[in-house]
Amino acid sequence: MNDVKLSKRLALVLRHRPDSIGIDLDANGWVPIHTLLAALDEHGISCTRADLRRVVANNDKKRYEVDETTDRIRARQGHSVEVDLALEPTVPPPVLFHGTAHRNVSSILATGLNKGGRHHVHLSPDRDTAARVGARRGAYVLFGVDSAAMTSTGQTFWRTENGVWLTDRVDPRYLNLDAPEQRPVPHRQSQP
Ligand code: HQG
Numbered sequence: 110m111n112d113v114k115l116s117k118r119l120a121l122v123l124r125h126r127p128d129s130i131g132i133d134l135d136a137n138g139w140v141p142i143h144t145l146l147a148a149l150d151e152h153g154i155s156c157t158r159a160d161l162r163r164v165v166a167n168n169d170k171k172r173y174e175v176d177e178t179t180d181r182i183r184a185r186q187g188h189s190v191e192v193d194l195a196l197e198p199t200v201p202p203p204v205l206f207h208g209t210a211h212r213n214v215s216s217i218l219a220t221g222l223n224k225g226g227r228h229h230v231h232l233s234p235d236r237d238t239a240a241r242v243g244a245r246r247g248a249y250v251l252f253g254v255d256s257a258a259m260t261s262t263g264q265t266f267w268r269t270e271n272g273v274w275l276t277d278r279v280d281p282r283y284l285n286l287d288a289p290e291q292r293p294v295p296h297r298q299s300q301p
Contacts, residue, residue: 110154110155110156112160112163112164112167115154115156115160115164116164116168116172118149118154119164119172119173119184120172120184120187122145122149123138123140123173123182123183123184123188124184124187124188124189124190125188125189125190126190127140127190129152130145130148130149130151130152130154131148131151131152132144132145132148134183134190134192136192136193137183137192137193137194137195138183138184138188138192138193138194139176139179139181139182139183140181140182140183141179141180141181142158142161142175142180142181142182143180145161145182146158146161161182162175165182170271171185171270171271172184172185172186172187172271173185174270185269185270185271186231186269186271186273186275187227187231188227188228189226189227189228192228194267194269196267196268196269196275197267198265198266198267199266199267199268200260200266201232201256201260201266201268201274202234202256203255203256203257204253204254204255204256204257205232205233205234205253205254205256205274206232206233206234206235206236206238206239206251206252206253206254206287207222207230207231207232207233207239207242207243207251207252207254207279207284208233208238208239208240208241208242208243208244208249208250208251208252209242209243209249209250209252210243210246210247210248210249210250211247211248211249211250214250214286217252217281217284218281218284218286219281220281221278221279221280221281221283221284222252222254222278222279222284223278224277224278228275229267229275229276229277230275230276230277230278230279231273231274231275232254232256232273232274232275232276232279233273233274234272234274236251236287238272239251239252250286250287251286251287252284252285252286252287253284253285253287254279254283254284254285255283255284255285256274256276256283258283259276259279259280259283264276264277265277
């Protein structure tokens, strides 16, 4: 399996469907590397320790984290299965960004940003990153998020180790649609 496919499979297993290869994640999302490799092998996916290390190290968004002491691996964020990432609430920069498909705009302006299938709403620290997130699904728009105002009302934010800002919900009053001319040209981004 090439590295891109392997990385996508890891995302599936470590965030959404550990059962697809018959493994469990612990409460914090970790699985022993030897357990993962054995389960992948049993399901016909060839992956050596070296392959795994390469995919983790080269991953464009540092999606995976290895704990050297306990020899375990987990996804840093993006889970749909129940996990506690044990992140500390953190004060965000005053403005964050969210890129989304153009077709979502009217719904978002009406009801705000909702977490959908994920555990949190994901926000980006800069326009470039938000543009890449939005452009995954074609024509996109950028929202500025008034995180300073949200923080002042006591809303909690967390920052993942790979720099994604998380919160539970963004009410429409804290969203500003970015003017189209301010949109950066996105760079295609693919795993790993
Ligand atoms: C949209 C990728 C209509 C929201 C990326 C988004 C990111 C609404 C979609 C990370 C809505 C959910 C997260 C509403 C939210 N009406 N649409 N009220 N509220 N939405 O993929 O933020 O590759 O679950 O705008 O790079 O796009 O997984 O979230 O378009 O960092 O590592 O609902 O996923 O990283 O889509 O992306 P997603 P996202 P990874």
